[in-house]
Amino acid sequence: xxxxxxxxxxxxxxxxxxxxxxxxxxxxxxxxxxxxxxxxxxxxxxxxxxxxxxxxxxxxxxxxxxxxxxxxxxxxxxxxxxxxxxxxxxxxxxxxxxxxxxxxxxxxxxxxxxxxxxxxxxxxxxxxxxxxxxxxxxxxxxxxxxxxxxxxxxxxxxxxxxxxxxxxxxxxxxxxxxxxxxxxxxxxxxxxxxxxxxxxxxxxxxxxxxxxxxxxxxxxxxxxxxxxxxxxxxxxxxxxxxxxxxxxxxxxxxxxxxxxxxxxxxxxxxxxxxxxxxxxxxxxxxxxxxxxxxxxxxxxxxxxxxxxxxxxxxxxxxxxxxxxxxxxxxxxxxxxxxxxxxxxxxxxxxxxxxxxxxxxxxxxxxxxxxxxxxxxxxxxxxxxxxxxx
Numbered sequence: 395x396x397x398x399x400x401x402x403x404x405x406x407x408x409x410x411x412x413x414x415x416x417x418x419x420x421x422x423x424x425x426x427x428x429x430x431x432x433x434x435x436x437x438x439x440x441x442x443x444x445x446x447x448x449x450x451x452x453x454x455x456x457x458x459x460x461x462x463x464x465x466x467x468x469x470x471x472x473x474x475x476x477x478x479x480x481x482x483x484x485x486x487x488x489x490x491x492x493x494x495x496x497x498x499x500x501x502x503x504x505x506x507x508x509x510x511x512x513x514x515x516x517x518x519x520x521x522x523x524x525x526x527x528x529x530x531x532x533x534x535x536x537x538x539x540x541x542x543x544x545x546x547x548x549x550x551x552x553x554x555x556x557x558x559x560x561x562x563x564x565x566x567x568x569x570x571x572x573x574x575x576x577x578x579x580x581x582x583x584x585x586x587x588x589x590x591x592x593x594x595x596x597x598x599x600x601x602x603x604x605x606x607x608x609x610x611x612x613x614x615x616x617x618x619x620x621x622x623x624x625x626x627x628x629x630x631x632x633x634x635x636x637x638x639x640x641x642x643x644x645x646x647x648x649x650x651x652x653x654x655x656x657x658x659x660x661x662x663x664x665x666x667x668x669x670x671x672x673x674x675x676x677x678x679x680x681x682x683x684x685x686x687x688x689x690x691x692x693x694x695x696x697x698x699x700x701x702x703x704x705x706x707x708x709x710x711x712x713x714x715x716x717x718x719x720x721x722x723x724x725x726x727x728x729x730x731x732x733x734x735x736x737x738x739x740x741x742x743x744x745x746x747x748x749x750x751x752x753x754x755x756x757x758x759x760x761x762x763x764x765x766x767x768x769x770x771x772x773x774x775x776x777x778x779x780x781x782x783x
Contacts, residue, residue, distance in 0.1 A: 399435050399688040400765050425743040426772050433631040433763035440677035444669045454665045459486055463668040466675040477608045479641050486663050488636045490595045490623040491517045497591050497621055498525045500654035507555040512751025515565045530555055533753050541567040555588050563596045566719040566759045568712020570604040573612055580616035590620040598629035600714040601690050618644045626674040637667035689716045692762040692769050699773045716763035723756030739779035742772055
């Protein structure tokens with residue numbers, strides 16, 4: 395490898411959420427922080443280089459998206475995901491979660507229904523409830539170690555909804571939805587006048603055995619009835635730069651979305667928001683390839699370790715992303731006891747599965763975008779804690 399992903403980088407005194415939130419959230423700081431979804435690897439060198447180059451002009455003023463930003467997105471999506479998009483279909487947003495909130499505000503009214511599939515990324519529910527809309531939950535089913543969709547339930551519950559939030563690839567389960575699954579979602583939602591809001595922020599973290607298919611490419615129904623959110627942030631470890639984008643093909647949906655964003659002055663990117671994406675998408679592909687291979691090996695290490703040494707636990711093997719959802723339910727513990735086991739006995743800061751919905755109870759989510767030595771230490775601490783139960 396050309397990049398050293400084994401290096402343990404000290405993030406103290408950098409205002410890192412992963413560290414600064416330990417005491418407020420867990421009441422202690424002696425925890426391995428393996429929760430919030432950013433990486434403990436150094437950000438791709440091409441991105442650091444782009445920031446340094448921008449700083450050579452020592453004026454940090456208002457910034458507009460350059461032509462190269464649009465071109466980099468268009469070329470990246472075409473090359474990596476076989477998705478042909480046009481410049482006018484791309485809109486800057488300061489993050490995917492803010493984008494979800496913008497879509498709710500632009501396309502629905504207070505009291506309208508929005509459907510989600512729990513267990514799912516917790517801001518989905520927070521954005522809906524926080525904006526005065528009603529959540530309709532169509533739970534995913536866990537079958538043969540992977541999440542699947544109950545389409546009979548889906549067809550019934552989507553009726554009367556205005557939007558459907560699709561997590562693709564899925565977080566926390568790591569499922570990469572297939573063309574058949576996506577096309578069926580598209581048809582059902584189109585038949586019921588429900589707009590699909592697709593969060594594809596983990597798309598570029600899809601593992602080698604799988605293929606991410608952008609939702610808008612699966613059918614004409616999907617293309618004309620969706621807003622797709624994407625970003626370089628998760629794949630290239632640049633979440634702190636607040637640079638994401640929406641792709642909206644349908645002119646009427648695009649008009650409504652952009653009008654809300656523009657009249658609320660929410661479409662101005664920060665001074666590093668654009669050139670860093672250009673660098674990632676034009677110079678960062680080899681870094682991404684090597685990082686993904688390293689993370690896949692971390693996942694394999696965790697799965698093998700658990701199967702051989704902690705067989706009471708059952709990890710859902712992700713098809714994408716550096717996040718792994720682990721089933722602790724065979725231990726017969728309450729969720730509070732599972733959290734106590736992980737935090738106060740194993741000294742691990744993991745995500746509590748119940749934040750992703752009732753269906754997440756019994757689970758914890760771990761972040762493996764870190765050096766192998768950290769993964770090894772975490773699993774050893776967890777095994778020792780379990781052995782003392």
